[in-house]
Amino acid sequence: MMDCAGAGASLFERAGGRKYLNAVERRRFAKAAASAKTDIRLFCLALSLSGGRISEVLALTPRTIDLDACTVTIHTLKRRKSGVVRQVPVPHWLIRDLDRAFDIRQRQRDPLEATRRLWRWSRTTAWRRVKEIMAMAEITQTAAMPKGLRHGFGVNAIANLVPQNLVQRWLGHASPKTTAIYCDVCGSDERDLAARMWTGEYPTPIGMMLEKLGSGWRLLSSYWRMLI
Structure with missing residues (x-):
C-alpha cells in the first residue's frame, strides 16, 4: 500500500479529538x-x-x-x-x-x-x-x-x-x-503570539484581587486625609 495521506489527512478526528500524543x-x-x-x-x-x-x-x-x-x-x-x-x-x-x-x-x-x-x-x-x-x-x-x-x-x-x-x-x-x-x-510560538491578545483584555482572579486591594487602599488613604 502506498503512502496515501495528503490534503485530506488530519491530526484530529471529526469530533475534535487529537490523534497524536502531546x-x-x-x-x-x-x-x-x-x-x-x-x-x-x-x-x-x-x-x-x-x-x-x-x-x-x-x-x-x-x-x-x-x-x-x-x-x-x-x-x-x-x-x-x-x-x-x-x-x-x-x-x-x-x-x-x-x-x-x-x-x-x-x-x-x-x-x-x-x-x-x-x-x-x-x-x-x-x-x-x-x-x-x-x-x-x-x-x-x-x-x-x-x-x-x-x-x-x-x-x-x-x-x-x-x-x-x-x-x-x-x-x-x-x-x-x-x-x-x-x-x-498549535505550538508554543503560536500560543505566545495569541497570548498578546489576552494581556490586559480579560481580568484574571489574581488581577481582580489586586485591583480590589488597590481600590481599598485608595479609599483608606482618602479617609485618612479627611481626618487630618
Whole structure:
C-alpha cells in the first residue's frame, strides 16, 4: 500500500479529538515504559523516538542498528516501491541500551544473527503491549494507540523547528503534503503570539484581587486625609 495521506489527512478526528500524543503525554508514556520489562520498555521507546510504524520497528535487526552513528535503518512500508529505507537518528542512550539488551555488536558479527529480529513478537502482541503502557500512562481516546506515538513524533519535531524535509525523510513520507499536516498543530510560538491578545483584555482572579486591594487602599488613604 502506498503512502496515501495528503490534503485530506488530519491530526484530529471529526469530533475534535487529537490523534497524536502531546508533549506531556509523551513524557508520561516514557515514564510508564521505564517501569516495564526491558524488551517492552525498549520497544516502546524505539517506537516513540524513531517515529516508525509498529511493523517497521518490529522488523529491526542488529544489522539495522548503527552503534557508532546512533541511527536506526527502517524499511519503509506503505510505499508503491519496495526496498525503500530511511535512516533515523535516535538518542545515544537508546542505542546503548539496545546494545546491552540485545547484544547488538556481538550479533552483528554473525551473518545469521545479524538478520534476526530484535523483537520476535507478532504485530498483535506488540500492539497490546503498547496499549498496556498507554493505559499505565493514563493516555486515552483516539491518541492512545501506536500511531499516536508516530504522529506525536512528527508534531514534536516540527514544534522544535526541525526542517520539514527532514521530518518527511524520518517519517518516510512520499509526499511533503503528508508531512505538512504536522505544521497545523498549535505550538508554543503560536500560543505566545495569541497570548498578546489576552494581556490586559480579560481580568484574571489574581488581577481582580489586586485591583480590589488597590481600590481599598485608595479609599483608606482618602479617609485618612479627611481626618487630618
